[in-house]
Amino acid sequence: DAGVIQSPRHEVTEMGQEVTLRCKPISGHNSLFWYRQTMMRGLELLIYFNNNVPIDDSGMPEDRFSAKMPNASFSTLKIQPSEPRDSAVYFCASSTSGGNWETQYFGPGTRLLVL
């Protein structure tokens, strides 16, 4: 079975450019999470969707970041305009529901470098 799919796997862009990261959750999972991982701050939750609805976006750094989930099989995380400090690995994860003890399955991540 396919796991969580993310694209692109690597992205190099210049400061000021728009960046769009994509995620396809595991089929049947109704909870989707976007995380960011850096050496300085570790792994942080950016936003959580349940049944395609954003439930918690308190981790979104600022207005430059936006996320959408137009349907159960697709989500995007957009950064506009991008800045060098956005360089990180962005992970998407999904689970069957958002309940406690639910295993979250992570995608392979997108490595973003903003020059």
Add this chain to the structure above:
Amino acid sequence: RKEVEQDPGPFNVPEGATVAFNCTYSNSASQSFFWYRQDCRKEPKLLMSVYSSGNEDGRFTAQLNRASQYISLLIRDSKLSDSATYLCVVSLSGGYNKLIFGAGTRLAVHP
């Protein structure tokens, strides 16, 4: 103070050794507890959940002490393939399974 604190390591141990990782969490409302494993340049994967009574999965044993807000992971008979970063993770009660990750403890098992 960080919500979840771990010794960053690295722990360098020979094959066959027993190694223990510790973790403390600051929020007494934490409800669920996990250890995730992350290989170099890979995604985190659930290693095991940590239950109040303690639990074991093969060579891995996890313990939880709610009173001390302390979680541990014991790895017996270390293998080269155990080399990875081990992330201590907690989830707060209520709402949804919002995972709070520790910075991770790096383990390097050598021949």
